Structures are given as C-alpha cells and as structure tokens.
Amino acid sequence: MATIVERLKYRYKNGDVLVKFLFINITVFFILKVIAIFFLLFNLNRVDLISFLGVPSGLSQLLNRFWTPFTYMFVHEQLWHLLFNMLWLYWFGRIFLQYFTGRTLGSLYVLGGLGGAMLYVVAFNTVPYFIVMGDSLMIGASAAVMAVVMGAAFYRPNVRLNLLFIGQVRIVYIAIAVFLIDLFSLGSGVNEGGHVAHIGGAMAGYIFALQYRKGRDITGWVSSLIDGLVNLTKPRKRVKMKVEYRKRETDLDYNERRNSQQAEIDAILDKLKKSGYSNLTPEEKKKLFDASKK
Incomplete structure (x- = not known):
C-alpha cells in the first residue's frame, strides 16, 4: 500500500x-x-x-x-x-x-x-x-x-x-x-x-x-x-540579515587609532616632500586625499 x-x-x-x-x-x-x-x-x-x-x-x-x-x-x-x-x-x-x-x-x-x-x-x-x-x-x-x-x-x-x-x-x-x-x-x-x-x-x-x-x-x-x-x-524565504556588533571604542583606543593614522599621514607627507606626488602609491594618494577632507 x-x-x-x-x-x-x-x-x-x-x-x-x-x-x-x-x-x-x-x-x-x-x-x-x-x-x-x-x-x-x-x-x-x-x-x-x-x-x-x-x-x-x-x-x-x-x-x-x-x-x-x-x-x-x-x-x-x-x-x-x-x-x-x-x-x-x-x-x-x-x-x-x-x-x-x-x-x-x-x-x-x-x-x-x-x-x-x-x-x-x-x-x-x-x-x-x-x-x-x-x-x-x-x-x-x-x-x-x-x-x-x-x-x-x-x-x-x-x-x-x-x-x-x-x-x-x-x-x-x-x-x-x-x-x-x-x-x-x-x-x-x-x-x-x-x-x-x-x-x-x-x-x-x-x-x-x-x-x-x-x-x-x-x-x-x-x-x-x-x-x-x-x-x-509557497513558504516565504527568510532573508538572513547579518548584524555586526562593534565593540565600543574607549578614549584610549580612540587616541591610539588617531595617533597611528596621524603617524601614517606624516610619513606620506615626508615622502611627498622628498620624492614628489608622482612617486606616491595609489593607496598613499587615497589616504592623503581622505585625510584632507577631515
């Protein structure tokens, strides 16, 4: 049967x-x-x-x-x-x-x-x-x-x-x-x-x-x-939403991050003075451009 x-x-x-x-x-x-x-x-x-x-x-x-x-x-x-x-x-x-x-x-x-x-x-x-x-x-x-x-x-x-x-x-x-x-x-x-x-x-x-x-x-x-x-x-397909949780940044973390970014920009500026803008890498040019907007 x-x-x-x-x-x-x-x-x-x-x-x-x-x-x-x-x-x-x-x-x-x-x-x-x-x-x-x-x-x-x-x-x-x-x-x-x-x-x-x-x-x-x-x-x-x-x-x-x-x-x-x-x-x-x-x-x-x-x-x-x-x-x-x-x-x-x-x-x-x-x-x-x-x-x-x-x-x-x-x-x-x-x-x-x-x-x-x-x-x-x-x-x-x-x-x-x-x-x-x-x-x-x-x-x-x-x-x-x-x-x-x-x-x-x-x-x-x-x-x-x-x-x-x-x-x-x-x-x-x-x-x-x-x-x-x-x-x-x-x-x-x-x-x-x-x-x-x-x-x-x-x-x-x-x-x-x-x-x-x-x-x-x-x-x-x-x-x-x-x-x-x-x-x-028809059963509806559930859309899975990925939620990212960021740990809250402390003042110490913030200052360390800012100092690190500033040190990197200073190094790029030094290179710019010595070698000229044309010798900067695309990544360095982008970072310098982003920093100028802040």
Whole structure:
C-alpha cells in the first residue's frame, strides 16, 4: 500500500498540468466519498460538503460562497460523471499540449470553468424558463473540459481521432456534435444548469482558439491570477540579515587609532616632500586625499 501511495505521489509531483488536474479531480471525489461513508456508518448528522463547493444559482448564496466558481470545477458526486469528464480531458488535453504549454492548458481549464459558472448564474437569474426552477446547485468539470475540447478543436480542426465503429473523424466535428447535444438538451428538464454551463465553457474555448489565431491569448490574466495564488501558498524565504556588533571604542583606543593614522599621514607627507606626488602609491594618494577632507 505504501509503495502505491509513493508511486502516486511521484507521478503527481513529476506529471504535467494535465496529470495534476486528473489527480486533483479524482482525489477530491474519493475524499468526499470517504467522508460521506464515515458519516453514514456512524449515524452522524451529515455535513453536506457539496453545498459548500458547488456553485449556487442564487446571488445571495453566491456572495456568501464566493469561492465556489473555482471549487465546483473539481467536484463530482457520481463516478460516471467523473469518469466521463476525465476521459474527455485526457484525450483532448493531450492534443492541446501538442500545441500549447501546460500553463495555457491550466489557465483555459479555469477560464472555461469560470465561463460556465458565469453563464449558469446569469441564465438562472435572467431567463424566465430557468428562474421558475428556483435555486439550484452545480458541480462538475464539464464546463472546464469543454473549454479545452473546443480550444483544441478550433485551433487545429484538421486533427483526427479514431472513434470505435466509425473510424477517423476530425476533432472539430466531434466538438461541434457535443456542443449541439448540449444546446438541443436545453428544455429537456434534465441537468438544465449543467447544459448551460457546458455552453459557457465551450464558448470560452472557442473564443480562446479564435483569438489565439490572431495572436492574442485571453488566458493571460488567468495565468497571472493562478501564479499569484500559488505564490501565496509557497513558504516565504527568510532573508538572513547579518548584524555586526562593534565593540565600543574607549578614549584610549580612540587616541591610539588617531595617533597611528596621524603617524601614517606624516610619513606620506615626508615622502611627498622628498620624492614628489608622482612617486606616491595609489593607496598613499587615497589616504592623503581622505585625510584632507577631515
């Protein structure tokens, strides 16, 4: 068991951003499941952690749980939901990393998640169809994953994937098909908030690809935000200040030092009279110059 844990830790530590996101999502899922099972076995009043991690549609709740637009994109309640999202993230993440850095992948993942959360909250507070549904809660990495899918597909639309029973298909067609499924699923009454968020994430990925082709990276501000958060968690290096303590000089020490310095200056002056200024060494010239300023 210890060996497995060590291997996983090594894999996480040395893995790229894609591997780290997979680990984080899977780890959060299992931690929440273990906590839920613990409360169930001991008949304890269950603390609904999902409600503190998922994005609420109500604005008042959202203001009280302002962190949820970031946390929800790493939270899953059902195993099939987690598995589906992680497979899509892995497949299209690998394609994405052929053309972009891990830093950009991580930033687009977060940007897609934020875009999905924003469209979800806006829709459930402005569109009559969604308003009548009342307050709801959303979790899952689907919006973030959709951003990576659309970003890869529309940046390199001619890349192909081998699909079972179908053969090679351009990834842009796969991305469009998934987007249309979400779009046409609106009004079905099933996972309405999720479909809205998927569309928000897909739009973020599409805009990213479009702008990147024009030489603009819209994930730059997200990268700066992530860097700032990471730096906050890093332990600050203590700057060691060297303090020198000087022994207090007595009158006797002072007089001896002054007499020694004066004797040295007198010797230089004698040499100056006998040999001239040009025969003084640079060090002697400096000492003579310093003495003239006192």
